[in-house]
Amino acid sequence: MPLWCEARRQVESELAGAIDTVLQAQTVRAIINRLVTDLVETTAARLEASGVDSVAAVRATEGRLVAFAPEVAAAKRELKRFLYQNLYYHPRVRAMSDHGAQILGELFALFRDDPARLPSHVRDRFGEDGEARAIADYAAGMTDRFAMIEHERLVGNHGRS
Numbered sequence: 001m002p003l004w005c006e007a008r009r010q011v012e013s014e015l016a017g018a019i020d021t022v023l024q025a026q027t028v029r030a031i032i033n034r035l036v037t038d039l040v041e042t043t044a045a046r047l048e049a050s051g052v053d054s055v056a057a058v059r060a061t062e063g064r065l066v067a068f069a070p071e072v073a074a075a076k077r078e079l080k081r082f083l084y085q086n087l088y089y090h091p092r093v094r095a096m097s098d099h100g101a102q103i104l105g106e107l108f109a110l111f112r113d114d115p116a117r118l119p120s121h122v123r124d125r126f127g128e129d130g131e132a133r134a135i136a137d138y139a140a141g142m143t144d145r146f147a148m149i150e151h152e153r154l155v156g157n158h159g160r161s
Helices: 002-014 020-050 055-060 070-088 091-113 131-140 144-159
Strands: none
Touching: 002 020, 002 070, 020 070, 091 131, 091 144
16 A cells, blocks of 8 residues: 555654554554645645635535545545455454444443433433433443443443353
8 A cells, every 4th residue: 555655664764663553553643644734735726726715616616626636545545445345344343343333232222221320411411402312422422441331330241242
């Protein structure tokens, strides 16, 4: 993957001797930085070239004003395709995702069956947002670790598959 290789070379030259986990994390950071920087710079150039000077002019413009440079867009597509084929649908990743979905589903059901288990600020939203939405938003805002701790606290080992 050209985007990965380019970022990895940059990071290795800046952090010679760093451990692999640091290099990996910094490589991901460098890729994100490259994508964001390119998107901002390419979009700024497109906006300037288009001559748009208002929201109405932006809306009337045909084609995209916000975009990556063609070579960065191609490298991003290639990396995305690789990640979908080799990471996102990997059996271990899918198993972890499925387990996480099970935990969230069980937490939602537990909170729906017994709202007293929820913090008061969540229950306070029931009238305005509806019970299901307030519970879903609360669960969606949980970190993985917090969701697992809450699940263990409320269900124990009985809910584990």
